[in-house]
Amino acid sequence: MNAAFLYALVGVGLFCIGLYALIVHAHLLRKILALNIMGSGVFLVLVALAKRTGNAIPDPVPHAMVITGIVVAVSATALALFLMLKVAAETGRAELPEERGE
């Protein structure tokens, strides 16, 4: 087991922890953080696997993808936080209301 594989495993672990937190927590801030942790997990896997070529020089394409991914994640988080504040201002709680009789 080499270092890159270990990092990738950690990334998968982060993804799973984030998914768990997203499902069990009701508070919206925790849900948003959970999504960010999941995103970090994916990025970590991407960066770690960039060394798959075995050369001294890692593959640069995944790095470019991670940068794009971070930009997307930042914008999505900004929108989510803003929506959370709006929901809290409107309902008094930063939580989603229960589903009405489905």
Next chain:
Amino acid sequence: MGDALFNIPWAVILILLPLVGGMTCFLWPKVAKTLGLFTSSVIVLSVVGLAWKMIGNGIYRHAVGGWSSPLGIELYADGLSLLMLAMAALVGLAISLYSTAYFEQSLSLRFWPLWLFLLAALNALFLSADIFNLYVTLELIGLAAVALTALSGGRDALSGAMRYLLATLLGSLAYLFGVVLLYHGFGSVDIAILAQRVEATPIVWAALGLMSAGLVLKTALFPLHFWLPPAHASAPAPVSAVLSALVVKASFYILLRLWLDIFGPLGAEGVADLLGLLGAAAVLWGSLQALRQTRLKLLIAYSTVAQIGYLFLAFPLAVGDGVAAWSAAAYLALSHALAKAAMFLVAGNLLRFGGHDRIADLDRVVERLPITVTAFALAGVSIMGLPPSGGFIGKWLLLEAALVQGRWDLVVVMMVGGLMAAGYIFKVLGYAFTQADAPHESRPVPLSMEWAALLLAIAAILVGLMATEILPLVGIGDPFGTGGVKP
């Protein structure tokens, strides 16, 4: 002159124009309405231009900035992309026409930039040829769609938008994880290159699982449809129309594309059967919920859940005859987009007219808004799948594929789904003819809003009559040729 027109890079206009238009609307709100309408009209013309070019030359490719793949980003369009672009352009023009009258000044300022960004992202998605680009455009669509959902503010819209955002981000991350695995396994994100290199290894199955789960969540296939009804029902009418007609189709398109080129040829019958099973459950559950609703917008939203189910019935049927099943799915996607957008616009008209969308209190709207009710009835014909509508052609192709393969279970589901659709549509029409217990004040509905709905509904019927012209166009570049699971 003819050559010059022929050589215009139409696909680039399709992405660049709405993007620039959106920014301009943001900077000069005064011109937003005119510019929005102008942009939507030019998009329709550009799709026609692209179609003209593709009829002559076949598959369209454009290397952005002169950098060809795998290093650069390539735009790619075959018949399937063209159909989706045409769908977005037609629905987009009607929505723009409707929105010029629908929004009051303060909302209008925020609507137009977001709407044009969404159109740019949709067009970019349908023209993408690599799975990472598809991820980026998918996220752009998601963010613009969520912002549009939250537009009107208020408790329902905000929490609906929040739930939608969480679902859509989760779906994208799962998809991105799949992209990462495919890149790691085969060293490319280009769909054509992946199609050549891909083998049935564990990494591909993991990618298939993650990407399908993420896209199914974003397409709102039963039982992952929980976010759709609150978001689609609480958004402003034109936004609901866009969400139901176009946004869910975007993630379905990616799933279809991946399946056709990458996963399908590997022989994943189990996954195809599972998707078909969920589709059948969606048809029955969505129709049942639609029948139970008392508010028109929720009824239409649950009808979307049911109609999405039909799209997934094509997966198990493609095992036997790929071309027939996929053509059916593409046709259903197109006609559902037109009909469902018309229905949500009708709901917007009725809300404006009576101030509510309670089905039981519609109070003889047929006499007072004849154009709107006609639009609803015509759109209903397509949703029910009655001839000569587009919905009929799609369902007929699907039914034929199921009959040929002896899949009687799917035949029964399609029949029952059609009957239930008739049930919920006639329920609305019935109340439109009768007098309500409590008559209420009414407000006038601008003509452009009524006509936008009617034109969409007429288009949903026309695509049924023009099937013999449209189906060959979809076949450009043979998108379904290698698709489907090998027997």
